Amino acid sequence: MAIALIATILGPDAHNIGWIIIAMVIGGLIGVRLANKVAMTEMPELVAILHSFVGLAAVLVGFNSFIAHDVFSDRIMDNIHLTEIFLGIFIGAVTFTGSIVAYGKLCGKIASKPLMLPNRHKLNLLALLISFILLFIFVKTTATGLQVFLLLMMTIIALAFDWHLVSSIGSADMPVVVSMLNSYSGWAAAAAGFMLSNDLLIVTGVLVGSSGAILSYIMCKAMNRSFISVIAGGFGTDGILVDDEHNLGNYRETTADEVAKLLKNSHSVIIAPGYGMAVAQAQYPIHDITAKLREKGINVCFAIDPVAGRLPGHMNVLLPEAKVPYDIVLELDEINDDFANIDTVLVIGENDTVNPAAQDAPNSPNSPIAPNKPNSGNARPGGLESAKCYCI
Numbered sequence: 001m002a003i004a005l006i007a008t009i010l011g012p013d014a015h016n017i018g019w020i021i022i023a024m025v026i027g028g029l030i031g032v033r034l035a036n037k038v039a040m041t042e043m044p045e046l047v048a049i050l051h052s053f054v055g056l057a058a059v060l061v062g063f064n065s066f067i068a069h070d071v072f073s074d075r076i077m078d079n080i081h082l083t084e085i086f087l088g089i090f091i092g093a094v095t096f097t098g099s100i101v102a103y104g105k106l107c108g109k110i111a112s113k114p115l116m117l118p119n120r121h122k123l124n125l126l127a128l129l130i131s132f133i134l135l136f137i138f139v140k141t142t143a144t145g146l147q148v149f150l151l152l153m154m155t156i157i158a159l160a161f162d163w164h165l166v167s168s169i170g171s172a173d174m175p176v177v178v179s180m181l182n183s184y185s186g187w188a189a190a191a192a193g194f195m196l197s198n199d200l201l202i203v204t205g206v207l208v209g210s211s212g213a214i215l216s217y218i219m220c221k222a223m224n225r226s227f228i229s230v231i232a233g234g235f236g237t238d239g240i241l242v243d244d245e246h247n248l249g250n251y252r253e254t255t256a257d258e259v260a261k262l263l264k265n266s267h268s269v270i271i272a273p274g275y276g277m278a279v280a281q282a283q284y285p286i287h288d289i290t291a292k293l294r295e296k297g298i299n300v301c302f303a304i305d306p307v308a309g310r311l312p313g314h315m316n317v318l319l320p321e322a323k324v325p326y327d328i329v330l331e332l333d334e335i336n337d338d339f340a341n342i343d344t345v346l347v348i349g350e351n352d353t354v355n356p357a358a359q360d361a362p363n364s365p366n367s368p369i370a371p372n373k374p375n376s377g378n379a380r381p382g383g384l385e386s387a388k389c390y391c392i
Helices: 002-010 017-037 040-068 075-107 120-140 144-167 171-196 199-222 227-232 256-264 275-280 283-295 314-321 332-341
Strands: 268-273 299-304 329-331 344-348 388-391
Touching (some): 002 017, 040 075, 040 144, 040 171, 040 314, 075 120, 075 144, 075 171, 120 144, 171 199, 256 283, 256 344, 268 314, 268 332, 275 283, 275 314, 283 299, 283 314, 299 314, 299 332, 329 332
Parallel strands (some): 268 299, 268 344, 299 329, 344 388
16 A cells, blocks of 8 residues: 555656645544554444445545546547446445445444335335436436536435445344445445556456455355345345244253353363454453363364354454464364364354254355254254353
């Protein structure tokens, strides 16, 4: 980033360098303050709000490109440039409001419950259809006033469109949303690169956009979700199976002393942490517990599912921060087969991913960690039936 800023200032086309430096100083001071103020547990909110800045920047670059652009002698090239501007502003506006809503949900300023408007999918399709019609008119017309009006109309529609998309998703699914917003921000940057004829910005944006989309697909697969449902913003409740007729297991309340005694008498323990651990900042006492158990010769490992926390890789950052040995922090694919031979499983703030219904219900959501029969196919792997599982 520093190299990019320096190259921009020293570039042959640089103008108003003084204003650029002032903006850099202001932004740098804000960044330093945030770095010192924001706790690790608040990192998902920070990432979401930073994505909104990328989207807003793409919108501003798009409007600036339209105002400053010269009409090409070749009509086809001019239409291509106008299309780049239109799509760049659309993607940027979508990223901006989606990130703002995600930030609000993560920090509790917006209700975490999914917003379920009547005919919401039809509303989303209508917004896209209207946007494409506006794009067609925007490219065909030569009236500047009409083009400005069409851009403003499209921007308003795009802002409302992704506000509705992200509002339709519950807070438990925010890891996928944050990953998708990361992808959106990459495509917004790529669109800005097209508008500015900057090859490096295009390549960087495409890398970020594609990697975010791939990560979202991996996370959706781990959650037994449909990737298309994420993009459509409709998996707040759709496809969730609720079965009240079958008893999926028994539970009983316990005490800290009883759990401590059980852990002490175990030969092997798996700890499955989640966002609840991050909120409670329990990674430090968990480290102490882990250290004491390992001193007694007890084998302790951590099972990290792809959607643990509110940010991809959230647990992989929190646990090493608390000095938990990285070699015992394992991904789900590495440790799933070991559940059947484990004495005790300690689930900390990760209850929503321990889903017995996933054993037989192929559409059951939130099932990265689930009791499983051998070779059961659709259910996520695991073997909690054979271990004593304690959820905190």
